[in-house]
Amino acid sequence: xxxxxxxxxxxxxxxxxxxxxxxxxxxxxxxxxxxxxxxxxxxxxxxxxxxxxxxxxxxxxxxxxxxxxxxxxxxxxxxxxxxxxxxxxxxxxxxxxxxxxxxxxxxxxxxxxxxxxxxxxxxxxxxxxxxxxxxxxxxxxxxxxxxxxxxxxxxxxxxxxxxxxxxxxxxxxxxxxxxxxxxxxxxxxxxxxxxxxxxxxxxxxxxxxxxxxxxxxxxxxxxxxxxxxxxxxxxxxxxxxxxxxxxxxxxxxxxxxxxxxxxxxxxxxxxxxxxxxxxxxxxxxxxxxxxxxxxxxxxxxxxxxxxxxxxxxxxxxxxxxxxxxxxxxxxxxxxxxxxxxxx
Amino acid sequence: xxxxxxxxxxxxxxxxxxxxxxxxxxxxxxxxxxxxxxxxxxxxxxxxxxxxxxxxxxxxxxxxxxxxxxxxxxxxxxxxxxxxxxxxxxxxxxxxxxxxxxxxxxxxxxxxxxxxxxxxxxxxxxxxxxxxxxxxxxxxxxxxxxxxxxxxxxxxxxxxxxxxxxxxxxxxxxxxxxxxxxxxxxxxxxxxxxxxxxxxxxxxxxxxxxxxxxxxxxxxxxxxxxxxxxxxxxxxxxxxxxxxxxxxxxxxxxxxxxxxxxxxxxxxxxxxxxxxxxxxxxxxxxxxxxxxxxxxxxxxxxxxxxxxxxxxxxxxxxxxxxxxxxxxxxxxxxxxxxxxxxxxxxxxxxxxxxxxxxxxxxxxxxxxxxxxxxxxxxxxxxxxxxxxxxxxxxxxxxxxxxxxxxxxxxxxxxxxxxxxxxxxxxxxxxxxxxxxxx
Numbered sequence: 001x002x003x004x005x006x007x008x009x010x011x012x013x014x015x016x017x018x019x020x021x022x023x024x025x026x027x028x029x030x031x032x033x034x035x036x037x038x039x040x041x042x043x044x045x046x047x048x049x050x051x052x053x054x055x056x057x058x059x060x061x062x063x064x065x066x067x068x069x070x071x072x073x074x075x076x077x078x079x080x081x082x083x084x085x086x087x088x089x090x091x092x093x094x095x096x097x098x099x100x101x102x103x104x105x106x107x108x109x110x111x112x113x114x115x116x117x118x119x120x121x122x123x124x125x126x127x128x129x130x131x132x133x134x135x136x137x138x139x140x141x142x143x144x145x146x147x148x149x150x151x152x153x154x155x156x157x158x159x160x161x162x163x164x165x166x167x168x169x170x171x172x173x174x175x176x177x178x179x180x181x182x183x184x185x186x187x188x189x190x191x192x193x194x195x196x197x198x199x200x201x202x203x204x205x206x207x208x209x210x211x212x213x214x215x216x217x218x219x220x221x222x223x224x225x226x227x228x229x230x231x232x233x234x235x236x237x238x239x240x241x242x243x244x245x246x247x248x249x250x251x252x253x254x255x256x257x258x259x260x261x262x263x264x265x266x267x268x269x270x271x272x273x274x275x276x277x278x279x280x281x282x283x284x285x286x287x288x289x290x291x292x293x294x295x296x297x298x299x300x301x302x303x304x305x306x307x308x309x310x311x312x313x314x315x316x317x318x319x320x321x322x323x324x325x326x327x328x329x330x331x332x333x334x335x336x337x338x339x340x341x342x343x
Numbered sequence: 344x345x346x347x348x349x350x351x352x353x354x355x356x357x358x359x360x361x362x363x364x365x366x367x368x369x370x371x372x373x374x375x376x377x378x379x380x381x382x383x384x385x386x387x388x389x390x391x392x393x394x395x396x397x398x399x400x401x402x403x404x405x406x407x408x409x410x411x412x413x414x415x416x417x418x419x420x421x422x423x424x425x426x427x428x429x430x431x432x433x434x435x436x437x438x439x440x441x442x443x444x445x446x447x448x449x450x451x452x453x454x455x456x457x458x459x460x461x462x463x464x465x466x467x468x469x470x471x472x473x474x475x476x477x478x479x480x481x482x483x484x485x486x487x488x489x490x491x492x493x494x495x496x497x498x499x500x501x502x503x504x505x506x507x508x509x510x511x512x513x514x515x516x517x518x519x520x521x522x523x524x525x526x527x528x529x530x531x532x533x534x535x536x537x538x539x540x541x542x543x544x545x546x547x548x549x550x551x552x553x554x555x556x557x558x559x560x561x562x563x564x565x566x567x568x569x570x571x572x573x574x575x576x577x578x579x580x581x582x583x584x585x586x587x588x589x590x591x592x593x594x595x596x597x598x599x600x601x602x603x604x605x606x607x608x609x610x611x612x613x614x615x616x617x618x619x620x621x622x623x624x625x626x627x628x629x630x631x632x633x634x635x636x637x638x639x640x641x642x643x644x645x646x647x648x649x650x651x652x653x654x655x656x657x658x659x660x661x662x663x664x665x666x667x668x669x670x671x672x673x674x675x676x677x678x679x680x681x682x683x684x685x686x687x688x689x690x691x692x693x694x695x696x697x698x699x700x701x702x703x704x705x706x707x708x709x710x711x712x713x714x715x716x717x718x719x720x721x722x723x724x725x726x727x728x729x730x731x732x733x734x735x736x737x738x739x740x741x742x743x744x745x746x747x748x749x750x751x752x753x754x755x756x757x758x759x760x761x762x763x764x765x766x767x768x769x770x771x772x773x774x775x776x777x778x779x780x781x
Contacts, residue, residue, distance in 0.1 A: 056583060064579045067607075071575045167404065174679065175408025177595035179602070179629045187608060193579060194608035268603075269572035270595035270629075274406065278570045310576060318576040319540055319568050 063191030072310030076303030077206035083286040085257030091293030098158040101276025102165040107259025108266040121183040129256040136255025169273040177270035291342025394435040398463030406445035409624025413682040418689035447477030472496035493685040500742040506777035511743035517769040519550035521747035530614040531586025532560040538591040540566040597621035605633035626680040627756040642684035645671040657730040694728035712781040739773040
């Protein structure tokens with residue numbers, strides 16, 4: 001942040017008299033005038049302008065810190081959903097899915113069309129991931145299955161899918177960004193600013209989805225098969241697990257998770273054909289930091305990176321705070337090349 | 344098998360005997376056909392002059408596509424009108440059209456292709472300053488007139504410019520000259536600039552900011568990447584005493600910043616001010632009710648009923664030719680909003696080229712210098728080819744000047760013009776004199 005001049009710098013030193021403002025002995029350790037909100041005692045007093053400025057500044061910093069932490073967690077949870085899908089596909093199929101960001105975008109675009117027809121965000125939240133999951137199924141069966149043991153070819157192939165999906169959406173949906181209205185418009189006060197309740201709701205939905213995914217992986221037959229294939233593919237085949245089917249459903253699930261994130265993020269960001277481009281890079285960073293193939297690691301890494309960026313942006317311009325996330329990734333790769341939680 | 348068949352066919356043709364009568368009959372028929380064909384109605388047969396080729400490139404994919412779509416559409420409509428009216432100096436005008444992909448390196452290769460392969464006589468289009476800069480060396484090397492579609496970095500017709508570059512539209516400095524004083528007097532003295540972290544955003548913050556500070560105001564500048572999706576980390580840095588929040592982003596980021604300003608409640612304690620570039624090609628309904636109360640600087644009103652009365656007849660015809668409704672949407676596709684403050688540049692250029700060629704007797708690139716000087720000396724009056732009102736070109740720096748407008752988003756999500764700023768108010772001293780360099 002570059003300041004041509006600081007607005008607070010020239011507050012004159014004339015005295016402000018705040019009538020009726022009294023001091024609570026419980027907060028006597030706080031210098032007088034620094035935090036008048038806490039003052040609720042008996043005696044009136046006078047604050048000078050410098051103290052008012054200091055008070056304002058402290059309140060501003062606390063407000064910023066609270067928002068940075070809250071927003072970091074919310075974005076971390078959305079990013080975790082995207083990274084989970086990416087990591088699942090990598091963990092099981094060993095495919096670096098370059099089309100994952102395009103599937104995230106596709107989720108938002110399909111949701112936009114569904115909302116146009118039904119008028120309901122919640123219907124779109126359920127149906128859009130199913131539609132994108134079906135597209136994922138076509139991609140897996142039609143393209144990836146034949147080349148799934150050739151990593152370089154799959155990268156090129158999924159990159160091609162990404163470009164094809166982007167251009168197709170540009171052709172049909174157009175280049176202008178569109179908006180999905182937040183289904184919850186309520187905002188709650190947070191110090192100097194307000195915070196939209198919708199973001200908290202998105203975070204909660206993400207948590208529910210992640211718990212659902214954990215139950216699916218731990219408590220269902222398919223989840224067991226998936227874990228078995230990750231551990232030892234040959235043994236899984238020998239035991240009669242339908243590995244091809246497991247691959248297919250994993251790709252479908254990964255695609256649907258990307259679409260879920262797209263629908264959830266759409267009321268915050270805008271829907272457009274390039275919205276998956278930058279998200280993909282951040283999702284890869286999260287997967288690398290969390291450990292490739294480690295789903296829990298992805299969740300924690302997503303929240304950590306978002307918090308690093310959020311809190312870092314209090315001290316440096318937010319665009320530079322992104323460098324912190326990259327520096328963090330480099331440090332992790334130097335000391336734990338397998339990722340923070342990878343084995 | 345295939346080889347045998349074709350061999351037989353060839354032999355058949357060769358063996359066929361042609362009598363003298365057959366030969367005379369065929370020749371006579373051919374000659375009659377040829378002479379008749381010269382009588383057939385052909386749109387452009389005005390002598391042996393080849394067509395004038397105009398190269399066009401715009402951002403059709405990747406980024407700023409809402410601009411590219413309209414600049415391309417209006418450019419084509421203008422050339423069609425020009426040809427329907429007899430072309431330029433009785434020569435047909437042909438258009439070759441390419442995508443810049445918003446990529447300077449790619450655009451430079453397309454620019455070269457248009458010059459060398461398509462034999463374009465002049466090139467127009469693109470709103471991307473980086474694309475323009477990348478093409479400058481080629482325009483200089485081949486001495487090709489290059490017309491800006493909508494690049495807003497003011498230095499392009501200043502210290503960073505080239506003598507072959509022509510811009511008939513506004514840019515960051517003229518916008519600042521148009522809008523800073525009105526904003527300072529009516530909206531507030533303490534400004535925060537939240538702008539895209541590249542040349543255009545910096546340019547706007549610098550141009551507005553320097554004037555605000557000089558007038559005794561205070562400014563704060565926050566830069567964010569153009570691709571920013573979540574603006575909360577940036578908005579929370581806005582100084583609590585700020586009275587005016589000036590934002591400058593394109594596309595989805597422009598939507599995001601306007602909406603998220605409301606989401607965090609900042610709109611209650613400050614005024615939002617921006618340039619129309621931010622939501623060109625995007626309907627206010629897409630931004631949503633969060634845009635109500637925001638102030639814009641427009642370079643031509645989006646809605647027909649906001650166009651000054653004396654320009655309405657011209658504007659009506661221009662909208663009809665370009666397939667635009669009175670409400671500023673595409674005919675037959677009401678979800679598509681026009682890039683109304685930008686696209687007119689492509690409507691006016693073909694006419695400026697026509698006037699320039701007619702004045703100089705230009706035939707080919709040998710007279711490009713004269714052509715550029717003639718075009719940049721034009722003082723266009725409002726008319727069917729200049730629906731935005733009078734347009735003054737300045738021969739020194741090849742910059743054009745038109746009126747600007749301050750508009751506000753009303754509760755019905757329409758941009759209502761509050762104030763018209765005459766072109767004389769946005770003029771500044773030229774930084775360079777290209778006349779000596781051509």
